[in-house]
Amino acid sequence: MRAAPALGDDERRRLLAGAHHDPHALLGAHPVRGGVLFRALRPYARSVTVAAAGLRARLRAEGDGLFSGVLPLREIPDYRLLVTYEDAELELHDPFRFLPALGELDLHLIGEGRHEELWRALGAHPMTHQGVSGTRFTVWAPNALGVRLTGDFSYWDGTALPMRSLGGSGVWELFLPGVGEGALYKFEIARPDGGHSLRADPMARRTECPPATASVVHGSHHRWGDDAWMARREGGRVHELPFSVYEVHLPSWRPGLTYRRLAEQLPAYVKDLGFTHVELMPVAEHPFGGSWGYQVTGFYAPTARLGSPDDFKHLVDALHRAGIGVLVDWVPAHFPKDAWALAEFDGRPLYEPADPLRAAHPDWGTLEFDYGRNEVRNFLVANAVYWCEEFHIDGLRVDAVASMLYLDYSREPGQWTPNAHGGRENLDAVAFLQEMNATVYRRCPGVVTVAEESTAWDGVTRATHHVGPSGFGGLGFGLKWNMGWMHDSLAYLAHEPVHRAHHHHEMTFSMVYAYSENYVLPISHDEVVHGKRALVSKMPGDWWQQRADHRAYLGFMWAHPGKQLLFMGQEFAQGAEWSEAHGPDWWLLDPSYSAEPDHRGVRDLVRDLNQVYAATPALWQRDTDPEGFSWIEGDAREDNVFAFLRFDAEGSPLLAISNFSPVVRHEYRIGAPESVPVWREVLNTDDRRYGGGGVVNAEPLKAEPTGWHGRPVSILPVLPPLATIWLRPA
Known part of the structure; x- marks a missing residue:
């Protein structure tokens, strides 16, 4: 063996500082005149030996952990490194002898911002490469001077594991032999300012359990059992199907349950109550549990608080096999500033806009995404696809859409810059949302996207290629x-019944715009926290009146055009606000707590609402069709009464009547369609089974030839106090 040519001072300095763009050009094995040059970077090693068939040669120490030598070989052998430390000797594959494990097409698509399966290209992937088992690590960090891999496999010292830059893509790559599933890792970024930062992988598919922040090498082994569900989903049109959603915060639904334990209990509970879907508050990894998941740092990893990604798949699988769809809250509007996560990831603004005024979210102390950057938009669009394809998620409820759409959202004059046309619309965010929706609907038939959008933006649920009056698609x-x-x-x-006459329009105004978009009626977690009180506690009066109002409101809600969403605990009239620390007050349902059906009765009502709803196409088949609804009585403000018809595709009606006054109204004349001679009551929220007073219409109601409410015939039902009744043709 002869001595290898010395590294130049600049090359050596950059390599040792973790700021070299191509460490593979310096390390590993390379043909040179007269043989093969071997160079290894192994800090703390006492010696490094090259071992191959019929070959064992000890490299010379260059100092600073560098070892090198030139062997008189005609070609590079299949070799390993024997690394001797003070107390051990390890036989290792040299990671710097491997070709890049990421293809040119992947790099091209990443650069274009069109890699719809980005999670397959970036992050940590266990694989066999050039016949050797290990893990490919890739990360996008275009502003970094260098990137080093570190983890429990290197005792969290990344000196020996610099990554190579793959051209102008901004992607850095290293294949590390012998490292597999379960390994902890991070990326050490050499910043443009000369500093270093240790970062979790933005594309990590698994993380340590918070407050720990390392990424975890993951390979999925779950075998899906929901083929029948997925086949049915592809042919479904959500707007014309029953859609009744139970919103759940998984960590607090039954505190202490893992994903797998939840799979034993949640599907049975939701199925028993008749909900068609669950909506899970954000499950992507987040450092602070008190954010309820809305401040995400691991966009591609289900939170490790409840188990592994395969455990989460097991829960989704169990819900599907029970016939229940799964929506997840998705948060592409912002991300937290944690120094180990996305903020200034490679030493400069990367995922966030460079302009600090554009980057900082004024409400939540977080950063907004730069939707105008191809790679960032790709990161988010691929993430939406990822949850639907990898976890079989049936829908994405997109959080805080309004904060994305407006440049002046929560900003005062002087704190924002108009768009190129002088307007307040965030054109990049509009384009991102359109691309995300179009991509999800194209790739994932049967999946639905749902916007939490609190303004009157025109065309939220309009197709992207249909341009509206605003000029936007x-x-x-x-x-x-x-x-x-x-x-x-x-x-x-919230008003006392005696005052409701002055607010009657608040219950009817929704029908002025009910068909401007495809709507969900949400009584979500946001309405039962932070001093807003639980749903039943919003109602005035004594406990009996509160529960009666609660039941009547649910009956009105389930009959109103639009899909329904109800947050956990409200299905049994929990009186206390929700707290993520202890979740719903399940003890209220224990018969030993009370023999009266005050809470169990409300739960039974929700079960019956869902059962009758699912069996009555008039309540869901024409949710987006104005011909599917007709007022009968929308102006009885002095009586606090509302009555309307819903129609299915064949014209078969359901009549819903709500009496939001605390008095019984005997023989309250209601106009009715001439085509229905006899009606029968199919649901009454005052039924004693639900904790009501038992004022019901037990006998069929025959139409009388007395015109009323502009209709040729009428019926005379009794309207229970603070109650909703549903009638169908007998």
Whole structure:
């Protein structure tokens, strides 16, 4: 062996500082005149020996952990390194002898911002490369001077594991032999300012359990058992199907349960109550549990608090096999500033805009995404696809859409810059949302996207290629939360019945715009926290009146055009606000707590609402068709009464009547369609089974030839106090 040519001072300095763009050009094995040059970087090693068939040669120490030598070989052998430390000797594959494990097409698509399966290209992937088992690590960090890999496999010292830059893509790569699933890792970034930062992998598919922040090498082994569900989903049109959603915060639904334990209990509970879907508050990894998941640092990793990614797949699988769809809250509007996560990831603004005024989210102390950057947009679009394809998620409820759409959202004059046309619309965010929706609907038939959008933005649920009066194409969502209905109806119910006559329009105004978008009626977690009180506690009066109002409101809500969403605990009239620390007050359902059906009765009502709803196409088949609804009585403000018809595709009606006054109204004449001679009551929220007073219409109601409410015939039902009744043709 002869001595290798010395590294130049600059090359050596950059390599040892972790700021070299191509460490593979300096390390590993390379043909040179007269043989093969071997060089290894192994800090703390006492010696490094090259071992191959019929070969064992000890390299010369160059100092600073560098070892090198030139062997008189004609070609590079299949070799290993024997590294001797003070107390051990390890036989290792040299990571710097391997070709890049990421293809040119992947790099091209990443650069274009069009890699719809980005999670397959970036992050940590256990694989066999050039016949050797290990893990390929890749990360996008275009502003970094260098990137080093570190983890429990290197005792968290990344000196020996510099990564190579793959051209102008901004991607850095290293294949590390012998490292597999379960390994902890991070990336050490050499910043443009000369500093270093240790970062979790933005594309990590598994993380340590917070407060620990390392990424975890993951390979999925779950075998899906929901083929029948997925096949049915592909042919479904959510707007014309039953869609009744139970919103759940998984960590607090039954505190202490893992994903797998939840799979034993949640599907059975939701199925028993008849909900068609669950909506899970964000499950992507987040450092602070008190954010409820809305401040995400691991966009590609289900939170490790409840188990592994395969454990989460097991939960989704169990829900599907029970016939229940799964929506997840998705948060592309912002991310936290934690120094180990996305903020200034490679030493400069990367995922966030460079302009600090554009980057800082004024409400939440977080950073907004730079939707105009190809790679950032790709990161988010691929993430939406990832949850739907890898975890079989049936829908994405997109959080805080309004904060994305407006440049002046929560900003004062002087704190924002108009768009190129002088307007307040965030054109990049609009384009991102359109691309995300179009991509999800193209790749994942049967999946629905739902916008939490609190303004009157035109065309949230309009197709992206249909341009509206505003000049914008539709955003392309499938459904939108009806925040106006929620706000107005809850305001009405908060008034004492004697004052409700002055607020009657708050219950009817929603029908002025009910068909402007495809709506979900949400009574979500946001309405039962932070001093807003639980749903039943918003109602005035004594406990009996509160529960009666609660039941009547649910009956009104389930009959109103639009899909329904109800947050956990409200299905049994929990009186206390929700707290993520202890979750729903399940003890209220224990018969030993009370023999009266005050809480169990409300739960039974929700079960019956869902059962009758699912069996009555008039309540869901024409949710987006104005011909599917007709007022009968929308102006009885002095009586606090509302009556309307819903129709299915064949014209078969359901008649819903709500009496939001605390008095019984005997023989209250209601106009009715001439085509229905006899009606029967199919649901009454005052039924004793639900904790009501038992004022019901036990006998069929025959139409009389007395015109009323502009209709040729009428019926005379009894309207229970603070109650909703549903009638169908007998």
